[in-house]
Amino acid sequence: MAVELTQLRDIIVGTIDAILDACKREGKDFPKLDVPAEPAEFLPDGIRNDSQVLDAITLGVAAASQLIATLQPPAMTLYTSATRFNLSACIGAAERCHVAEILRDAGPKGMHIRDIVKLNGTDAVKLGRILRYLATNHIFSEVEPDVFANNMISSLLDTGKVISAIQSDPVGKFDNTNGLTAWISFIADDCMKSAAYLSDTMTDPKTAHSQDPNETSIQKAFRFEGTRWEFLERPENLFMFRRYGAAMSGAAKLQPPWAVLTSYEWNTLPKGAVFVDVGSGLGNFSLEVAKIRPDLTYILEDRPPVMEKAKKYWEEQAPSISAAGNIHFIGHDFFNPQPQLPAMPDVFFMRTILHDWSDEFAVRILTNLRHAAKPDTKLLIIDTLVEYACSAQDSSALDVPGYELQNAPKPLLANLGFASIASYDLDMVMLNNLNARERTIGGFLHLLSSSGWRLVAVRKNPGNKMWWPMIIAVPA
Ligand SMILES: C[S@@+](CC[C@H](N)C(=O)[O-])C[C@H]1O[C@@H](n2cnc3c(N)ncnc32)[C@H](O)[C@@H]1O
Structure with missing residues (x-):
């Protein structure tokens, strides 16, 4: 009876205990979700990089996501899975509107949406809804109604540049950065748009069985011929080209x-x-x-x-x-x-x-x-x-x-x-x-x-x- 639920519970409890043990052994606290990420995330002595913690995180994440799929009514899981494109789109929009950089100096008190839009010129009601959607997915915090702050995850969208410098050289936004924001921006933009054409590519007789890099969803999404490498190198795509270069160094932050x-x-x-x-x-x-x-x-x-x-x-x-x-x-x-x-x-x-x-x-x-x-x-x-x-x-x-x-x-x-x-x-x-x-x-x-x-x-x-x-x- 409910054997799987019991097994999943035991895995989750076991992994949390292993993480707490490691924190105790190392005399470190586990990072909190509602504060910006510490530089230690990317250093060997960061608690999340401890080998016992790494193994526990892997099992805990596997079990927690399987628990959600098991517990939640299946129709709801299917709907919320089919709408994951919103997550990608909203992360891309928050990055393009430089929200993480704007919120950096506001600290934990956050900034009201009407002040955020004064700095990026966007619509307060629309951007507020985008940030609330993200906060509901644990990316940014809504600390009071319409007041947003960076949290552990959104802080990684911050290139470290000041907003005026980005606005005066938008094409170079990712130059001389650690590349992580560039990687996320590339995924939430080029890759999200090409993914939108997957079912068309799968069923179009011209592309359905092709192995050719010139016949993929990205050509349909961006309406070009040739490879994506040639497309990136066109003068009008300079922003994408420079972002891609930076993104390749940012991807290394995932290990x-x-x-x-x-x-x-x-x-x-x-x-x-x-x-x-x-x-x-x-x-x-x-x-x-x-x-x-x-x-x-x-x-x-x-x-x-x-x-x-x-x-x-x-x-x-x-x-x-x-x-x-x-x-x-x-x-x-x-x-x-x-x-x-x-x-x-x-x-x-x-x-x-x-x-x-x-x-x-x-x-x-x-x-x-x-x-x-x-x-x-x-x-x-x-x-x-x-x-x-x-x-x-x-x-x-x-x-x-x-x-x-x-x-x-x-x-x-x-x-x-x-x-x-x-x-x-x-x-x-x-x-x-x-x-x-x-x-x-x-x-x-x-x-x-x-x-x-x-x-x-x-x-x-x-x-x-x-x-x-x-x-x-x-x-x-
Ligand atoms: C996914 S990136 C990897 C870049 C790099 N190895 C890294 O890990 O950061 C793929 C690279 O292959 C290059 N490339 C694509 N077609 C190529 C070709 N025909 N000859 C040489 N390089 C090519 C691209 O310009 C791009 O820099």
Whole structure:
């Protein structure tokens, strides 16, 4: 009788007890929802980054969301699920109206909506309703009728810039920021709009079975032809282009801060080793590696307009590394053979590249890298993994060193449901924008073996078994 409810209750109670124990052990309080996020959220010693707490959070979130789905009348769950587009739209609107920046100085007392709109020129009644909708979803607080304040979640929409600076240079809103707001803005704008066309794309005979990145929902949403990369690089889309560059560094905020350092034995690379970041974007990951290994030779490769931006970015972010001259920026199309490099590559690195392409295209990229590899070149891939939502999983993958299944206790979904939803959300973004996908570990085994590589290990991201692990391969 009600066994599942009892099991869910026990998981939730157990996870809260584990979190309280960790807080006691560390002498720290757990962050409160109604105050802005502490910088510790992004530091190794933040309580939420403690390994016991990380594990408890995963189970607690999985159980709490399954409890909601079990308890709530199903018609209501279906309705409130189908209306989640409002959440995305309202987050996008709050960001575009710079509400988090406006509320920063107001502190916990908050600011009346009539004063907020004096600073951003929007409609008080409409913006008030948007903020109330968000506050009802725990994003912003309504501290008195029509008075709003930042809370832990909304404070992360704050770029840290003053409102007058944003208004005088709106295109550069995300330049020189930590990129998290840019990532959220990109998701709640480009990605939300393309998702709106998913059912049309699925049923249009021209696009229904296409694997072509030129035939996706984003072309329907923004009415253009060509790839989204070409679209972003059009002069009229400069804001989107610059936001996308910043967003790629912001996405790294979704993993614990020490994940870069623990993802590979960077100290095993010899001095001067050639590290090639394929499809580097601005090269945010390489920049983190360069901070601990400034003695390597870094090669960043991406589309030429991106490389122009990357060069400037490194000059600002890492002037000493840039000045030392061991960094090269090469405009390159990864569907062509590798360009001439200063020496044979020791590492080919790709973060969130393969998920941008369906298998046919991904194998072409990997084959070009294989042709340019030496026998001991390492291929390091960071990409999100997905698993089946049932308990049976891909058995061929189970002997990959370091690969772990979720091991979810009953009655949780085998993939931990909502606790893993970020990976599945990204899978939908890839479908809508590029006809591409996140892959299971079996999917990576297939890609790598089809292109002359052998998968040798998976290093899970300490915060999440599926989000951004390091997948390591060598020439087969
Ligand atoms: C999802 S972003 C990842 C950027 C970077 N690796 C990171 O993690 O921040 C994908 C990158 O692939 C680049 N790209 C797309 N098509 C490309 C091509 N044909 N050749 C080289 N780079 C390409 C894009 O310009 C973009 O910078």
